[in-house]
Amino acid sequence: MKKISTALALSISTLAAGFLAAACDNTTTPNNTANNGGTTAPVNSTTTTSNTEGLKIGTLLPTTGDAASIGQQMVSVPPLLVDKVNACGGVNGKPVTLVQVDDQTDPKAGAAGMTKLATLDKVAGVVGSFASSVSTAAVSVAVPNKVMLVSPGSTSPVFTQKAKNGDFKSFWARTAPPDTYQALALAQLARKKGFQRVSTVVINNDYGVGFEKAFVETFEKLGGTVINKNKPVRYDPKAQTFDTEAATAFAGKPEAVVAALYPETGSLLLKAAYQQGLTKGVQIMLTDGVKSPALPEQVGKGSDGQYILTGALGTVPGSDGQALDFFNKLWKEKKGGSPGEYTPQTWDAAALLVLASQAAKENTGVGIASKIREVSNAPGKEVTDVCEGLKLLKAGQDINYQGASGNVDVDANGDVLGVYDVWTVGEDGKITAIDKVSPK
Numbered sequence: 001m002k003k004i005s006t007a008l009a010l011s012i013s014t015l016a017a018g019f020l021a022a023a024c025d026n027t028t029t030p031n032n033t034a035n036n037g038g039t040t041a042p043v044n045s046t047t048t049t050s051n052t053e054g055l056k057i058g059t060l061l062p063t064t065g066d067a068a069s070i071g072q073q074m075v076s077v078p079p080l081l082v083d084k085v086n087a088c089g090g091v092n093g094k095p096v097t098l099v100q101v102d103d104q105t106d107p108k109a110g111a112a113g114m115t116k117l118a119t120l121d122k123v124a125g126v127v128g129s130f131a132s133s134v135s136t137a138a139v140s141v142a143v144p145n146k147v148m149l150v151s152p153g154s155t156s157p158v159f160t161q162k163a164k165n166g167d168f169k170s171f172w173a174r175t176a177p178p179d180t181y182q183a184l185a186l187a188q189l190a191r192k193k194g195f196q197r198v199s200t201v202v203i204n205n206d207y208g209v210g211f212e213k214a215f216v217e218t219f220e221k222l223g224g225t226v227i228n229k230n231k232p233v234r235y236d237p238k239a240q241t242f243d244t245e246a247a248t249a250f251a252g253k254p255e256a257v258v259a260a261l262y263p264e265t266g267s268l269l270l271k272a273a274y275q276q277g278l279t280k281g282v283q284i285m286l287t288d289g290v291k292s293p294a295l296p297e298q299v300g301k302g303s304d305g306q307y308i309l310t311g312a313l314g315t316v317p318g319s320d321g322q323a324l325d326f327f328n329k330l331w332k333e334k335k336g337g338s339p340g341e342y343t344p345q346t347w348d349a350a351a352l353l354v355l356a357s358q359a360a361k362e363n364t365g366v367g368i369a370s371k372i373r374e375v376s377n378a379p380g381k382e383v384t385d386v387c388e389g390l391k392l393l394k395a396g397q398d399i400n401y402q403g404a405s406g407n408v409d410v411d412a413n414g415d416v417l418g419v420y421d422v423w424t425v426g427e428d429g430k431i432t433a434i435d436k437v438s439p440k
Contacts, residue, residue, distance in 0.1 A: 054094025060128030065105025110134035132156035156210035173414035183214035201249035267298035286314035348403035
């Protein structure tokens with residue numbers, strides 16, 4: 001997906017401003033809904049404002065579109081953290097303001113939403129986005145506006161290289177590890193299962209293509225063969241039928257098909273493969289982008305009454321941080337049940353924004369960017385509680401935040417190294433984690 005220029009994003013936002021003005025002006029507003037069929041303006045924008053002088057942060061996450069089933073839980077996390085922070089005194093002596101925007105899992109809407117957050121809401125930092133293609137569009141707006149963007153889910157390896165090139169000027173980080181690690185984890189899993197010949201099928205965006213390239217390279221280094229390496233199958237995110245892509249991906253008698261998909265479109269592709277009789281005897285191996293509790297039901301059941309995805313395997317960035325128990329208890333208390341995928345990473349992304357702002361003693365993107373590595377790495381006192389971290393920082397002490405997803409040691413490229421859960425679909429259609437793998 002090509003980058004969307006700042007100028008284009010600004011013009012998009014200008015056109016959308018009339019629809020968004022109410023969300024910008026209200027102190028506390030319900031969701032504002034614009035044209036649900038368009039892609040030039042965010043669908044929902046919610047502002048919870050406590051003080052115009054304090055730290056203002058935003059979220060740019062998908063509550064509609066292809067990744068909505070994942071994003072709808074992620075978007076519930078930052079309000080929990082902001083409430084906790086404000087209850088213990090806020091940041092730099094003032095309450096924190098949160099502005100939430102739906103990016104629709106769409107780069108154009110993401111660019112417009114990021115422009116609104118940066119130029120109209122004047123946020124210092126943003127938690128987002130989930131989709132790598134949306135983060136690519138958003139970061140091109142965030143950097144020139146000096147807004148710190150911390151993604152809890154964009155895993156494309158492209159961001160690492162762009163950071164090395166200096167494209168982001170330190171205004172980018174992520175709390176989910178890049179797919180160079182997940183590709184290694186899935187490749188190791190495939191070889192452990194004895195698979196020698198596999199094929200790939202991916203969504204044609206930064207996430208899918210980035211994962212595909214990393215997986216092919218890694219699997220071949222481990223002695224395997226990707227039979228469609230020279231003719232990769234990459235499907236259009238806007239497509240509605242996938243018969244051709246399914247047939248091509250399963251051609252050549254692969255032992256396994258490795259698929260990097262999103263839930264809405266990915267479920268249609270997998271169902272199309274089953275309906276053509278292509279999945280029998282072939283192991284389906286999936287990634288984080290498609291893992292959703294609703295996925296087995298979306299793909300459906302076969303003629304035998306069994307879930308089509310029964311026995312499918314996948315990987316997803318796991319969570320093993322010291323703050324995970326606290327986060328899970330808070331979620332159960334406030335929301336009920338267990339939090340979904342990428343919610344611990346979302347908590348940590350928001351936590352890093354507020355802690356870095358306090359460390360900088362200023363409520364700006366420049367301040368956050370200058371301190372985000374300092375608060376997430378040694379030396380410094382290890383803290384799992386955000387309020388404890390804020391208290392120590394106010395007292396002039398150094399901290400090393402230990403998150404819910406992991407230790408979130410942000411490196412010079414904005415990356416973290418994580419562990420991965422191996423998951424499978426049971427006969428009852430439930431997705432369960434069955435193992436953990438640390439890519440080496």
